Amino acid sequence: DTGVSQNPRHKITKRGQNVTFRCDPISEHNRLYWYRQTLGQGPEFLTYFQNEAQLEKSRLLSDRFSAERPKGSFSTLEIQRTEQGDSAMYLCASSLRLDKDTQYFGPGTRLTVL
Amino acid sequence: AQRVTQPEKLLSVFKGAPVELKCNYSYSGSPELFWYVQYSRQRLQLLLRHISRESIKGFTADLNKGETSFHLKKPFAQEEDSAMYYCALTRLYAGNMLTFGGGTRLMVKP
Numbered sequence: 531d532t533g534v535s536q537n538p539r540h541k542i543t544k545r546g547q548n549v550t551f552r553c554d555p556i557s558e559h560n561r562l563y564w565y566r567q568t569l570g571q572g573p574e575f576l577t578y579f580q581n582e583a584q585l586e587k588s589r590l591l592s593d594r595f596s597a598e599r600p601k602g603s604f605s606t607l608e609i610q611r612t613e614q615g616d617s618a619m620y621l622c623a624s625s626l627r628l629d630k631d632t633q634y635f636g637p638g639t640r641l642t643v644l
Numbered sequence: 645a646q647r648v649t650q651p652e653k654l655l656s657v658f659k660g661a662p663v664e665l666k667c668n669y670s671y672s673g674s675p676e677l678f679w680y681v682q683y684s685r686q687r688l689q690l691l692l693r694h695i696s697r698e699s700i701k702g703f704t705a706d707l708n709k710g711e712t713s714f715h716l717k718k719p720f721a722q723e724e725d726s727a728m729y730y731c732a733l734t735r736l737y738a739g740n741m742l743t744f745g746g747g748t749r750l751m752v753k754p
Contacts (some may be wrong), residue, residue, distance in 0.1 A: 533687075562660075563741065572730050572744030573688070586741065621688065625740065633742065644742040 532556060534636035535623050542642045543612055550608045551639045553626030562599055563633060565621040566590065573621055579605060580627065611644045620640050648731050648745035657721050658752045665716040665748045667705075670722040675716040675733040677707055678742070682728040691716075691729070702726070716751030721752045 535554045543549050555562050560581050565573035572625075576595070577587045581602040594612075599605040609616055619640050623633040645726045656665055669675060679691040694707040694714060705716045714731060731745040738743045 561740070565742075570653075570746070572650075572740070572747050575741045575743065576729075577739060608649075631740070632690050632693075633740065637687045 532582040534621060534622055534624050534634050535542060536620075536639050538639060539637060540640050540642075542644065544644050545614060546611055548608065549612055550606055551620055551641075552625075553605045553607070553622030553641045555604070556634055558626075559624035559634075560602065560627050560632075561625045561631075562627075563623040564605070564607055565623065567619040567621060567638070568617075570593075574640070576607075579624045589628055612641075614643045617641055645673065646735065646743045647731055648733055650729075650731055650742055650748045651703060652744070652748045654749045656753065658708050660720050661717045663671055663716075663721045663725070663730075663752075664754070665729050665750065666735050667714045667716065667745060668708035669712050669714065669731070669733050671712075673735055675735060677705070678732045678734070679703070679705055679714075680730045680732055682729070682730070686732070692732065697698070721750075723752045723754055724728065725751055726752045 537552045538589045563578040564576040567573040575588050576591050577597050579599040581601050594610045619638045621638045622636040625631045625633045649668045677694040681691040682688045703718045707714050728747050730747045732742045734740050734742050
């Protein structure tokens, strides 16, 4: 499968714990995006990378959230001190740098904070 | 700030009936509009984009800048069209971050 992959697919954690998600984009895609989707809503943009540079962050990305893409390939999204409001589907997408290029989405990581 | 509104959470039609999923947007610049679809147990995927002006799986969408709308239409719905549909926009030449609407679930009954 050469599409975007995300791990884990599901994560259940207790409030206050830290969690980390991983996204592997399509090979040679230099743009990588993170979105969050809560129940009954459309995805909301969190942040994006061009190669290893994080170029924009949404106001939704509080100080407890951090994202990295150290070598311009895979990316990680960490949430520290999780809260129940963090429960959501976290989606990753990748695209080529071209502004009109399509974003390809991964299957998502569903986070449940108890 | 940009915003996308899909007024219908659920649209139910019979097979063979016409379908129109509504999408309105607000954005002062030059947006690019998309429709994404998510079939059951599958990932989100691009259905069509206004720049391409093409018909995919019988669906078309016309950008109406005067009414700030980008409604998705299909003349004859099929059962396999049942899915979640999301309208989205992005700001041209600004990183391509997508702003999505809340989505409309289309149910096509036999």
